[in-house]
Amino acid sequence: MSPRLLVMLMIGLSSLQVAAAQKSTDAHKRPAKQAADKRASAKAPTNWLQVEMAGDDGVAALYRDQLLSWYRTSGTMDERELAALPEADYFAFRPDLTSFSIDSGPSAGQWTFAPPDQGRWPGAAVQVIDRSDAANYRILARVHCDAATESCRKLRADTASMAPPEPVTSDESASYDAWRRLIEKEACAPAPKAMPAPRYPASLARHGEGGRVELRLLVNPCGEVRAVRLSGSSGFPQLDQSAIDTAWEWRVQSERQESGAIVRVPVDFVPPQFEAAPGGRAERASR
Structure with missing residues (x-):
C-alpha cells in the first residue's frame, strides 16, 4: 500500500498578468515577441x-x-x-x-x-x-x-549574467518589488512543464495524517520558480517543508508567457484510506 499524493495547480494572476497571458496565446506573434524580449533583456543594464x-x-x-x-x-x-x-x-x-x-x-x-x-x-x-x-x-x-x-x-x-537572487528585504519593500519586476521580465528558455510530487513522510502516511499545503510561488515567464511562500499550513511541519523543498524544482508551464506571475498551488497529502482485501474487494484500512 503506497500513499497517494495529489498535486493541483491554480494560477492566480493580477489583471495585467491575465491580459499578458491572453496576448501570448497568439501563435503568430509569440516567436517575434520572444525574440524582442531576448534582445531587450540583453541590452538592459544590470544596475542591481x-x-x-x-x-x-x-x-x-x-x-x-x-x-x-x-x-x-x-x-x-x-x-x-x-x-x-x-x-x-x-x-x-x-x-x-x-x-x-x-x-x-x-x-x-x-x-x-x-x-x-x-x-x-x-x-x-x-x-x-x-x-x-x-x-x-x-x-x-x-x-x-x-x-x-x-x-x-x-x-x-x-x-x-547571473539571475537576480531573491533579496532578504520584506516582501512589501520597494527593493523586493524591484526584484520581482526583474523576475517577471527575466530572459529564459521554455521547456516541458515539470512538477514532481513532494515526498510524503512515511510515518505520517502510515498513521493517516495528511492535509493541504497552500503555496504561493513567484515564477518567471517560463514558469521557473524564483520564490516560495507558505500561505497555508497543513498543520504538519514535515508536510509543509516537503512541499516547499520540492516546489523549488518545479516548472509550472511549458510555454513562455509575456510576463512572470504569482502562482498559487494547493498540494494535498492524501493518506491511504483503503487496502485490498482477499478476493480483490477493497475495505477501509484499520488504524
Missing part, C-alpha cells in the same frame, strides 16, 4: 549587480572549513572518522556540496564553489552578498579565482 574580482587566496581553505563543519554536524561520519578529518589533505569531493551560506565575518555571503579536479580542493568560487535596503535592490558578487586563467574569465562573465 556589482561584480568585483578577488584573488583565489583562501578559497581552498574556506571550502575545506565549510565541508569539515558540514561533516561534523550532518551525522554522516562516526567519531573516529571525524577525529581524522583535521589531518586530511584531501578527501572525496561531494558534487552536491558546492554551496554554503556564511552568516557573519569577512567571508559572509552565499558561496558557490567551482568543482575541483580530483585530488584537489576547489580553486575558484563566487561570493554573493545581498546589499539591498528597503528602497534599493543591490547585489554584490565577488569572483574569487586566478584572473590570468581562461576559466576565471568565463566565471566572471557567467557571474555578470
Whole structure:
C-alpha cells in the first residue's frame, strides 16, 4: 500500500498578468515577441549587480572549513572518522556540496564553489552578498579565482549574467518589488512543464495524517520558480517543508508567457484510506 499524493495547480494572476497571458496565446506573434524580449533583456543594464574580482587566496581553505563543519554536524561520519578529518589533505569531493551560506565575518555571503579536479580542493568560487535596503535592490558578487586563467574569465562573465537572487528585504519593500519586476521580465528558455510530487513522510502516511499545503510561488515567464511562500499550513511541519523543498524544482508551464506571475498551488497529502482485501474487494484500512 503506497500513499497517494495529489498535486493541483491554480494560477492566480493580477489583471495585467491575465491580459499578458491572453496576448501570448497568439501563435503568430509569440516567436517575434520572444525574440524582442531576448534582445531587450540583453541590452538592459544590470544596475542591481556589482561584480568585483578577488584573488583565489583562501578559497581552498574556506571550502575545506565549510565541508569539515558540514561533516561534523550532518551525522554522516562516526567519531573516529571525524577525529581524522583535521589531518586530511584531501578527501572525496561531494558534487552536491558546492554551496554554503556564511552568516557573519569577512567571508559572509552565499558561496558557490567551482568543482575541483580530483585530488584537489576547489580553486575558484563566487561570493554573493545581498546589499539591498528597503528602497534599493543591490547585489554584490565577488569572483574569487586566478584572473590570468581562461576559466576565471568565463566565471566572471557567467557571474555578470547571473539571475537576480531573491533579496532578504520584506516582501512589501520597494527593493523586493524591484526584484520581482526583474523576475517577471527575466530572459529564459521554455521547456516541458515539470512538477514532481513532494515526498510524503512515511510515518505520517502510515498513521493517516495528511492535509493541504497552500503555496504561493513567484515564477518567471517560463514558469521557473524564483520564490516560495507558505500561505497555508497543513498543520504538519514535515508536510509543509516537503512541499516547499520540492516546489523549488518545479516548472509550472511549458510555454513562455509575456510576463512572470504569482502562482498559487494547493498540494494535498492524501493518506491511504483503503487496502485490498482477499478476493480483490477493497475495505477501509484499520488504524
